[in-house]
Amino acid sequence: MEIEKYKNELDRTVLILDKLVSFPILGGESNLPISRYIEDIFQHHNIDYHHVYNEERDKVSLHCRIGPPVDDGIILSGHMDVVPVEGQPWTRSAFSLSKEKNRLYGRGAADMKGFIACCLAMLPHLLQSSLQRPIYFAFSYDEEVGCLAGPALVQNIKETYSEKPAYAIIGEPTSMKTNASGKGIAVFTTHVRSSAAHSSEIRKSVSAINEAMILIKWLNDKMEELADEEKSDQRFAPPHTTIHVGTIQGGTAVNIVADSCKFEWDVRNIPADNVSDIFEDFNTFCGQRESFNRSINAEFQIITTPKFPIVPSLDTPENVAIVNLVNQWTNTDKTESVSFGSEAGQFAEGGYQAVLCGPGNMEQGHRADEFVEIDQLEKCIAMLHYLITSQCKS
Ligand SMILES: [Zn+2]
Numbered sequence: 001m002e003i004e005k006y007k008n009e010l011d012r013t014v015l016i017l018d019k020l021v022s023f024p025i026l027g028g029e030s031n032l033p034i035s036r037y038i039e040d041i042f043q044h045h046n047i048d049y050h051h052v053y054n055e056e057r058d059k060v061s062l063h064c065r066i067g068p069p070v071d072d073g074i075i076l077s078g079h080m081d082v083v084p085v086e087g088q089p090w091t092r093s094a095f096s097l098s099k100e101k102n103r104l105y106g107r108g109a110a111d112m113k114g115f116i117a118c119c120l121a122m123l124p125h126l127l128q129s130s131l132q133r134p135i136y137f138a139f140s141y142d143e144e145v146g147c148l149a150g151p152a153l154v155q156n157i158k159e160t161y162s163e164k165p166a167y168a169i170i171g172e173p174t175s176m177k178t179n180a181s182g183k184g185i186a187v188f189t190t191h192v193r194s195s196a197a198h199s200s201e202i203r204k205s206v207s208a209i210n211e212a213m214i215l216i217k218w219l220n221d222k223m224e225e226l227a228d229e230e231k232s233d234q235r236f237a238p239p240h241t242t243i244h245v246g247t248i249q250g251g252t253a254v255n256i257v258a259d260s261c262k263f264e265w266d267v268r269n270i271p272a273d274n275v276s277d278i279f280e281d282f283n284t285f286c287g288q289r290e291s292f293n294r295s296i297n298a299e300f301q302i303i304t305t306p307k308f309p310i311v312p313s314l315d316t317p318e319n320v321a322i323v324n325l326v327n328q329w330t331n332t333d334k335t336e337s338v339s340f341g342s343e344a345g346q347f348a349e350g351g352y353q354a355v356l357c358g359p360g361n362m363e364q365g366h367r368a369d370e371f372v373e374i375d376q377l378e379k380c381i382a383m384l385h386y387l388i389t390s391q392c393k394s
Contacts, residue, residue, distance in 0.1 A: 009121050009381050010374070014104065016041075017117035017377075018097040020080075021106035027081040027144030030058040034080050038062060038120065038139060045123050049137075052149070052156040059141045061153040065161060066126050067134030067391065073165035074387060075136040075157070075352060077343060078116040079143030082108040088368035103371040110360025114372040115171025118359065118380040126388055133391045136165055143343060146187065146308030150346035158350065167322040168347035169387075171358030173365050173372070176379040178326045178335045179356040181235050183268045184313035185341030186275045186306060190215060190286075193301045194293075196252070196259040206293045206300050208261035209250045215302070218285050219243045219265060226273060233270040235337040241269040243278070264307070268341070271315035279304070312345035314338075314354060322353040329386035330357060330379065338362070357383070 023034035042049045042064060049064035067073065085094040085107055092098050094107040104114075119137055126135060138157060142148035157165070172179075192212045197205035223243040232239040243265060250261030269275050286302040293300040316323060318335050327333055338356060347354040359376035 009125065010378060012121035013117045013377050013381065014097075016120050017104065017106075017109065017113055020113040020117055021097045021108055022095055024095040024107070025081055026084050027142050029081070031080050031141040032058065032060060035060050035062060035139075038080070038116075041120050041123065045127060047123075050156065050160055052153050054149070059149070061138070061140045061149045061156075063136060063138040063153065063157055063160070065134045065136050067131030069161065069163045070133055071164050071166065073134035073136055073163065073167075074391065075138050075165050075168040075347065076119050076171065077138040077140070077168055077347065078112045078119070078171045078358070079140045079343065080113075080116070081141050081144050082111065082113070083144045083366050085368070090368045092369065094370075102374050104374060105369055105371040107370055109370055109372040110173040111362065111365030111370070112172055112358055112360075114173070114360050114377055115358040115380060118377060118384060119171070122381065122384045122388070125385070129388050129392050131388070131391050132394045134163070134165070135388065135391055140343060147311045147341065147343050147346060148308055150311075150343040151309060154346055154350035165352060167325075168344070168352040168354040169322070169326065170342055170344040170347065170354065170356045171380070172338070172342050172344070172356045173358050173360035173362050174336065174338065174356050175361045176330050176357060176359055176376060176383065177332055178323055178330060179338045180314070180316040180318055180323050180335045181271065182314040182338040182340065182342055182344060182356065183236055183241075183270060184275060184311055184345055185266060185268050186279070186310040187264065187266045187308060188279070188304050188306055189262060189264050190302065190304045192250075192261045193299070193303070194257070194259050194297055195299050197257040199255045199257055202257055204296065205257045206297045207257045209258040211289060211293065211302070212248065212250060212261040212263055214289065215286065216245050216263065218282065219245060222278065222281070231272060233272060236270055236339055239270070241267060241273040241278075243267050268339070269313055271313040275310050311341040312349045314342070314345040314348055314356075316348060316353055316355055320353050322355055325390065326355055326357050326383070329383045329390075
Protein backbone atom coordinates (compact mmCIF):
# COMPACT_ATOMS: atom_id res chain seq x y z
CA MET A 1 0.00 0.00 0.00
CA GLU A 2 1.16 3.49 -0.90
CA ILE A 3 1.07 4.78 2.66
CA GLU A 4 3.70 2.20 3.60
CA LYS A 5 6.20 4.45 1.87
CA TYR A 6 5.97 6.92 4.72
CA LYS A 7 7.21 6.14 8.18
CA ASN A 8 6.60 9.69 9.31
CA GLU A 9 3.08 10.22 10.62
CA LEU A 10 2.72 13.73 9.21
CA ASP A 11 3.74 12.61 5.71
CA ARG A 12 1.29 9.76 5.95
CA THR A 13 -1.45 12.13 7.14
CA VAL A 14 -0.89 14.44 4.18
CA LEU A 15 -0.97 11.53 1.74
CA ILE A 16 -4.22 10.18 3.20
CA LEU A 17 -5.74 13.68 3.31
CA ASP A 18 -4.82 14.11 -0.35
CA LYS A 19 -6.80 10.94 -1.16
CA LEU A 20 -9.75 11.85 1.08
CA VAL A 21 -10.06 15.33 -0.47
CA SER A 22 -10.11 13.79 -3.96
CA PHE A 23 -13.55 12.26 -3.25
CA PRO A 24 -16.03 15.08 -4.03
CA ILE A 25 -18.77 13.51 -1.92
CA LEU A 26 -21.25 16.01 -0.56
CA GLY A 27 -23.70 15.54 2.28
CA GLY A 28 -26.70 13.72 0.80
CA GLU A 29 -24.66 11.80 -1.80
CA SER A 30 -23.56 8.16 -1.79
CA ASN A 31 -20.32 7.92 0.17
CA LEU A 32 -19.41 4.37 -0.84
CA PRO A 33 -16.26 5.35 -2.81
CA ILE A 34 -14.62 7.24 0.09
CA SER A 35 -15.73 4.56 2.51
CA ARG A 36 -14.09 1.91 0.30
CA TYR A 37 -10.79 3.80 0.43
CA ILE A 38 -10.93 3.87 4.26
CA GLU A 39 -11.93 0.20 4.32
CA ASP A 40 -8.87 -0.62 2.21
CA ILE A 41 -6.71 0.94 4.91
CA PHE A 42 -8.51 -1.06 7.63
CA GLN A 43 -8.10 -4.27 5.62
CA HIS A 44 -4.45 -3.55 4.97
CA HIS A 45 -3.96 -3.42 8.74
CA ASN A 46 -6.16 -6.50 9.36
CA ILE A 47 -8.63 -4.51 11.42
CA ASP A 48 -12.14 -5.87 11.96
CA TYR A 49 -14.58 -3.13 11.13
CA HIS A 50 -18.33 -2.72 10.92
CA HIS A 51 -20.71 -1.16 8.42
CA VAL A 52 -23.82 0.83 9.33
CA TYR A 53 -25.75 1.23 6.08
CA ASN A 54 -28.71 3.47 5.32
CA GLU A 55 -31.90 1.79 4.13
CA GLU A 56 -31.00 2.09 0.43
CA ARG A 57 -27.49 0.77 1.17
CA ASP A 58 -25.89 3.56 -0.86
CA LYS A 59 -24.39 5.25 2.20
CA VAL A 60 -22.43 3.77 5.04
CA SER A 61 -20.85 4.68 8.35
CA LEU A 62 -17.85 2.69 9.56
CA HIS A 63 -16.62 1.84 13.02
CA CYS A 64 -13.94 -0.37 14.50
CA ARG A 65 -12.23 -1.14 17.77
CA ILE A 66 -8.49 -1.30 18.27
CA GLY A 67 -7.37 -2.77 21.57
CA PRO A 68 -8.94 -5.08 24.14
CA PRO A 69 -12.73 -5.41 24.64
CA VAL A 70 -12.81 -3.65 27.99
CA ASP A 71 -14.68 -0.59 29.29
CA ASP A 72 -13.46 3.01 29.24
CA GLY A 73 -12.43 3.20 25.62
CA ILE A 74 -12.25 6.40 23.59
CA ILE A 75 -14.21 6.90 20.38
CA LEU A 76 -12.63 9.12 17.72
CA SER A 77 -15.30 10.31 15.33
CA GLY A 78 -15.50 12.25 12.09
CA HIS A 79 -17.78 12.66 9.08
CA MET A 80 -16.75 11.71 5.56
CA ASP A 81 -19.03 14.15 3.68
CA VAL A 82 -18.38 17.79 2.83
CA VAL A 83 -20.43 20.86 1.85
CA PRO A 84 -20.82 22.05 -1.77
CA VAL A 85 -18.36 24.41 -3.48
CA GLU A 86 -20.81 25.67 -6.11
CA GLY A 87 -21.08 29.43 -6.29
CA GLN A 88 -18.02 29.94 -4.11
CA PRO A 89 -15.05 31.90 -5.47
CA TRP A 90 -12.42 29.13 -5.26
CA THR A 91 -9.04 30.19 -6.65
CA ARG A 92 -7.79 26.60 -6.84
CA SER A 93 -9.17 23.15 -7.42
CA ALA A 94 -11.43 22.24 -4.49
CA PHE A 95 -11.09 18.48 -4.81
CA SER A 96 -7.36 18.07 -5.14
CA LEU A 97 -5.17 18.95 -2.20
CA SER A 98 -2.71 21.77 -2.84
CA LYS A 99 0.03 23.03 -0.56
CA GLU A 100 1.13 26.60 -0.11
CA LYS A 101 3.49 27.52 2.70
CA ASN A 102 2.03 26.12 5.91
CA ARG A 103 -1.40 25.45 4.43
CA LEU A 104 -3.10 22.54 2.72
CA TYR A 105 -6.05 23.66 0.60
CA GLY A 106 -9.04 21.59 -0.42
CA ARG A 107 -12.72 21.07 0.41
CA GLY A 108 -12.86 19.16 3.69
CA ALA A 109 -9.21 19.85 4.60
CA ALA A 110 -10.49 21.44 7.82
CA ASP A 111 -14.08 20.13 8.03
CA MET A 112 -13.18 17.38 8.71
CA LYS A 113 -11.06 15.10 6.60
CA GLY A 114 -7.89 16.42 8.28
CA PHE A 115 -8.92 14.73 11.51
CA ILE A 116 -9.83 11.45 9.80
CA ALA A 117 -6.46 11.49 7.99
CA CYS A 118 -4.62 11.96 11.31
CA CYS A 119 -6.53 9.05 12.87
CA LEU A 120 -5.78 6.72 9.95
CA ALA A 121 -2.13 7.78 9.81
CA MET A 122 -1.73 6.74 13.45
CA LEU A 123 -2.78 3.15 12.77
CA PRO A 124 0.72 1.61 12.55
CA HIS A 125 1.66 3.21 15.89
CA LEU A 126 -1.72 2.38 17.39
CA LEU A 127 -1.45 -1.28 16.43
CA GLN A 128 2.03 -1.58 17.92
CA SER A 129 0.99 -0.02 21.23
CA SER A 130 0.03 -2.23 24.14
CA LEU A 131 -3.35 -0.71 24.74
CA GLN A 132 -4.95 -1.49 28.09
CA ARG A 133 -8.17 0.16 27.01
CA PRO A 134 -9.50 0.39 23.46
CA ILE A 135 -9.68 3.18 20.93
CA TYR A 136 -12.52 3.22 18.41
CA PHE A 137 -12.88 4.94 15.06
CA ALA A 138 -16.38 6.01 14.03
CA PHE A 139 -16.81 7.68 10.64
CA SER A 140 -20.21 8.88 9.44
CA TYR A 141 -21.93 10.28 6.32
CA ASP A 142 -24.56 13.01 5.77
CA GLU A 143 -23.39 15.10 8.72
CA GLU A 144 -23.54 18.25 6.66
CA VAL A 145 -27.23 17.81 5.86
CA GLY A 146 -28.43 17.41 9.44
CA CYS A 147 -26.22 14.87 11.27
CA LEU A 148 -28.41 12.15 9.75
CA ALA A 149 -26.14 9.16 10.33
CA GLY A 150 -25.10 9.96 13.92
CA PRO A 151 -27.96 8.30 15.83
CA ALA A 152 -27.71 4.95 13.97
CA LEU A 153 -23.93 4.97 14.28
CA VAL A 154 -24.08 5.55 18.04
CA GLN A 155 -26.75 2.85 18.40
CA ASN A 156 -24.76 0.36 16.34
CA ILE A 157 -21.62 0.94 18.42
CA LYS A 158 -23.68 0.15 21.53
CA GLU A 159 -25.06 -3.04 20.01
CA THR A 160 -21.78 -4.26 18.50
CA TYR A 161 -19.51 -4.07 21.52
CA SER A 162 -20.33 -5.71 24.83
CA GLU A 163 -17.94 -3.38 26.64
CA LYS A 164 -18.82 0.27 27.16
CA PRO A 165 -16.66 3.07 25.74
CA ALA A 166 -16.53 6.05 28.09
CA TYR A 167 -15.55 8.96 25.86
CA ALA A 168 -16.04 10.40 22.41
CA ILE A 169 -13.88 13.00 20.71
CA ILE A 170 -15.46 14.50 17.61
CA GLY A 171 -12.72 16.01 15.47
CA GLU A 172 -14.61 19.02 14.08
CA PRO A 173 -12.23 21.90 13.39
CA THR A 174 -11.76 23.72 16.72
CA SER A 175 -8.11 24.79 16.24
CA MET A 176 -7.27 21.85 18.53
CA LYS A 177 -9.08 23.49 21.47
CA THR A 178 -11.43 21.54 23.68
CA ASN A 179 -15.07 22.40 23.03
CA ALA A 180 -17.43 20.96 25.60
CA SER A 181 -20.69 22.68 24.72
CA GLY A 182 -22.66 23.48 21.63
CA LYS A 183 -26.14 24.56 20.63
CA GLY A 184 -28.57 21.98 19.31
CA ILE A 185 -30.35 22.36 16.01
CA ALA A 186 -33.76 21.46 14.64
CA VAL A 187 -35.28 22.44 11.28
CA PHE A 188 -39.01 22.42 10.56
CA THR A 189 -41.27 23.00 7.58
CA THR A 190 -44.68 24.50 8.25
CA HIS A 191 -47.36 24.25 5.59
CA VAL A 192 -50.50 26.37 5.88
CA ARG A 193 -53.29 25.12 3.62
CA SER A 194 -56.48 26.98 2.88
CA SER A 195 -58.53 27.35 -0.31
CA ALA A 196 -58.40 29.92 -3.06
CA ALA A 197 -61.01 32.69 -3.47
CA HIS A 198 -61.26 36.07 -5.16
CA SER A 199 -59.27 38.57 -3.14
CA SER A 200 -62.38 40.71 -2.66
CA GLU A 201 -63.74 37.76 -0.64
CA ILE A 202 -61.00 37.94 1.98
CA ARG A 203 -63.57 38.46 4.76
CA LYS A 204 -65.24 35.16 3.86
CA SER A 205 -62.04 33.15 3.37
CA VAL A 206 -58.67 32.56 5.03
CA SER A 207 -55.42 33.60 3.40
CA ALA A 208 -52.68 31.06 3.99
CA ILE A 209 -50.14 33.89 3.73
CA ASN A 210 -51.82 35.96 6.42
CA GLU A 211 -51.99 32.92 8.68
CA ALA A 212 -48.29 32.15 8.04
CA MET A 213 -47.56 35.73 9.07
CA ILE A 214 -49.36 35.18 12.39
CA LEU A 215 -47.40 31.97 12.98
CA ILE A 216 -44.07 33.61 12.12
CA LYS A 217 -44.88 36.46 14.50
CA TRP A 218 -45.51 33.82 17.18
CA LEU A 219 -42.09 32.26 16.49
CA ASN A 220 -40.40 35.63 16.70
CA ASP A 221 -42.16 36.47 19.97
CA LYS A 222 -41.12 33.07 21.28
CA MET A 223 -37.48 33.85 20.58
CA GLU A 224 -37.80 37.17 22.42
CA GLU A 225 -39.33 35.32 25.36
CA LEU A 226 -36.46 32.80 25.34
CA ALA A 227 -33.92 35.63 25.13
CA ASP A 228 -34.95 36.65 28.63
CA GLU A 229 -31.72 37.58 30.38
CA GLU A 230 -32.27 35.42 33.43
CA LYS A 231 -31.92 32.32 31.31
CA SER A 232 -29.02 33.46 29.18
CA ASP A 233 -26.05 31.15 28.67
CA GLN A 234 -22.94 33.24 28.19
CA ARG A 235 -21.00 30.38 26.64
CA PHE A 236 -22.82 31.13 23.38
CA ALA A 237 -23.23 34.07 21.03
CA PRO A 238 -26.01 35.07 21.12
CA PRO A 239 -26.46 33.70 24.66
CA HIS A 240 -29.97 32.40 24.03
CA THR A 241 -31.94 30.04 21.80
CA THR A 242 -32.57 31.45 18.35
CA ILE A 243 -35.55 30.85 16.09
CA HIS A 244 -35.23 31.90 12.49
CA VAL A 245 -37.50 31.64 9.43
CA GLY A 246 -35.24 31.17 6.41
CA THR A 247 -37.53 30.53 3.44
CA ILE A 248 -41.15 31.21 2.54
CA GLN A 249 -43.30 30.48 -0.52
CA GLY A 250 -46.98 31.06 -1.06
CA GLY A 251 -49.80 32.45 -3.14
CA THR A 252 -50.49 32.46 -6.88
CA ALA A 253 -51.64 35.98 -7.85
CA VAL A 254 -52.34 39.31 -6.22
CA ASN A 255 -56.11 38.99 -6.72
CA ILE A 256 -56.38 35.44 -5.36
CA VAL A 257 -56.59 34.64 -1.65
CA ALA A 258 -53.56 32.39 -1.07
CA ASP A 259 -54.49 28.72 -0.70
CA SER A 260 -51.00 27.66 0.38
CA CYS A 261 -48.01 29.05 2.21
CA LYS A 262 -44.94 27.11 3.28
CA PHE A 263 -42.03 28.29 5.39
CA GLU A 264 -38.90 26.70 6.84
CA TRP A 265 -37.55 27.64 10.24
CA ASP A 266 -34.78 26.53 12.53
CA VAL A 267 -34.26 26.44 16.26
CA ARG A 268 -30.73 26.58 17.63
CA ASN A 269 -31.18 25.90 21.28
CA ILE A 270 -28.96 26.43 24.30
CA PRO A 271 -28.79 23.30 26.51
CA ALA A 272 -31.28 24.78 29.03
CA ASP A 273 -34.04 24.95 26.41
CA ASN A 274 -35.81 21.94 25.01
CA VAL A 275 -36.69 21.97 21.31
CA SER A 276 -39.58 19.52 21.80
CA ASP A 277 -41.19 21.94 24.29
CA ILE A 278 -40.91 24.80 21.81
CA PHE A 279 -42.33 22.61 19.06
CA GLU A 280 -45.24 21.53 21.27
CA ASP A 281 -46.05 25.13 22.26
CA PHE A 282 -46.02 26.06 18.59
CA ASN A 283 -48.29 23.15 17.70
CA THR A 284 -50.73 24.11 20.44
CA PHE A 285 -50.90 27.60 18.98
CA CYS A 286 -51.35 26.12 15.47
CA GLY A 287 -54.24 24.02 16.84
CA GLN A 288 -55.92 27.16 18.16
CA ARG A 289 -55.52 28.87 14.79
CA GLU A 290 -56.97 25.81 13.05
CA SER A 291 -60.11 25.71 15.23
CA PHE A 292 -60.59 29.45 14.79
CA ASN A 293 -60.19 29.36 10.99
CA ARG A 294 -62.17 26.19 10.36
CA SER A 295 -65.38 28.05 11.18
CA ILE A 296 -64.63 30.07 8.03
CA ASN A 297 -62.96 27.39 5.92
CA ALA A 298 -63.47 23.73 6.90
CA GLU A 299 -60.42 22.64 4.89
CA PHE A 300 -58.01 24.92 6.73
CA GLN A 301 -54.95 23.06 7.99
CA ILE A 302 -51.49 23.72 9.45
CA ILE A 303 -48.93 20.92 9.22
CA THR A 304 -45.44 21.16 10.70
CA THR A 305 -42.86 18.48 10.07
CA PRO A 306 -39.23 18.19 11.17
CA LYS A 307 -36.85 18.26 8.21
CA PHE A 308 -34.46 15.86 9.95
CA PRO A 309 -34.19 14.39 13.45
CA ILE A 310 -33.43 16.93 16.17
CA VAL A 311 -29.68 17.31 16.81
CA PRO A 312 -29.29 17.63 20.58
CA SER A 313 -27.18 20.35 22.17
CA LEU A 314 -23.88 19.48 23.84
CA ASP A 315 -23.40 20.31 27.51
CA THR A 316 -20.46 18.33 28.83
CA PRO A 317 -19.55 19.64 32.31
CA GLU A 318 -16.12 21.24 32.44
CA ASN A 319 -14.99 19.16 35.40
CA VAL A 320 -15.39 15.71 33.83
CA ALA A 321 -12.50 13.43 32.88
CA ILE A 322 -12.61 13.83 29.11
CA VAL A 323 -12.36 17.62 29.30
CA ASN A 324 -9.33 17.43 31.60
CA LEU A 325 -7.71 14.75 29.47
CA VAL A 326 -8.13 16.56 26.16
CA ASN A 327 -6.94 19.79 27.79
CA GLN A 328 -3.82 17.96 28.95
CA TRP A 329 -3.20 16.31 25.62
CA THR A 330 -3.59 19.58 23.73
CA ASN A 331 -1.75 21.58 26.36
CA THR A 332 -4.60 24.02 27.00
CA ASP A 333 -6.49 24.88 30.13
CA LYS A 334 -9.54 26.54 28.70
CA THR A 335 -12.61 24.98 27.15
CA GLU A 336 -14.67 26.73 24.54
CA SER A 337 -18.13 26.48 23.02
CA VAL A 338 -19.25 26.11 19.44
CA SER A 339 -22.31 27.72 17.95
CA PHE A 340 -22.82 24.99 15.33
CA GLY A 341 -24.72 21.75 15.86
CA SER A 342 -22.64 18.57 15.59
CA GLU A 343 -22.65 14.84 16.18
CA ALA A 344 -21.08 15.47 19.60
CA GLY A 345 -24.57 16.06 21.02
CA GLN A 346 -25.68 12.70 19.59
CA PHE A 347 -22.72 10.86 21.16
CA ALA A 348 -23.43 12.63 24.47
CA GLU A 349 -27.06 11.53 24.26
CA GLY A 350 -25.78 7.99 23.69
CA GLY A 351 -24.14 8.10 27.11
CA TYR A 352 -20.55 9.01 26.24
CA GLN A 353 -18.68 11.98 27.68
CA ALA A 354 -18.22 13.94 24.47
CA VAL A 355 -16.13 16.89 23.37
CA LEU A 356 -15.13 18.41 20.07
CA CYS A 357 -11.46 18.82 19.28
CA GLY A 358 -9.87 18.75 15.87
CA PRO A 359 -7.41 20.40 13.50
CA GLY A 360 -8.28 23.52 11.50
CA ASN A 361 -10.74 26.28 12.13
CA MET A 362 -14.43 26.58 11.25
CA GLU A 363 -13.60 30.05 9.91
CA GLN A 364 -12.10 28.15 6.97
CA GLY A 365 -14.68 25.35 6.87
CA HIS A 366 -17.55 25.70 4.39
CA ARG A 367 -15.74 28.59 2.62
CA ALA A 368 -13.92 29.06 -0.67
CA ASP A 369 -10.24 28.03 -0.48
CA GLU A 370 -10.81 25.99 2.65
CA PHE A 371 -7.49 25.01 4.22
CA VAL A 372 -5.93 23.38 7.23
CA GLU A 373 -2.58 24.49 8.58
CA ILE A 374 0.10 21.82 8.72
CA ASP A 375 0.84 22.90 12.32
CA GLN A 376 -2.72 21.95 13.17
CA LEU A 377 -2.26 18.44 11.79
CA GLU A 378 0.96 18.18 13.81
CA LYS A 379 -0.89 19.23 16.95
CA CYS A 380 -3.58 16.65 16.26
CA ILE A 381 -0.98 13.92 15.78
CA ALA A 382 0.65 14.98 19.05
CA MET A 383 -2.72 14.80 20.83
CA LEU A 384 -3.32 11.31 19.45
CA HIS A 385 0.11 10.21 20.71
CA TYR A 386 -0.78 11.36 24.24
CA LEU A 387 -4.18 9.76 23.93
CA ILE A 388 -2.69 6.41 22.87
CA THR A 389 -0.13 6.56 25.69
CA SER A 390 -2.85 7.20 28.23
CA GLN A 391 -4.81 4.17 26.97
CA CYS A 392 -1.67 2.05 27.49
CA LYS A 393 -1.44 2.85 31.20
CA SER A 394 -3.15 0.39 33.49
ZN1 LIG B 1 -18.01 19.17 10.14
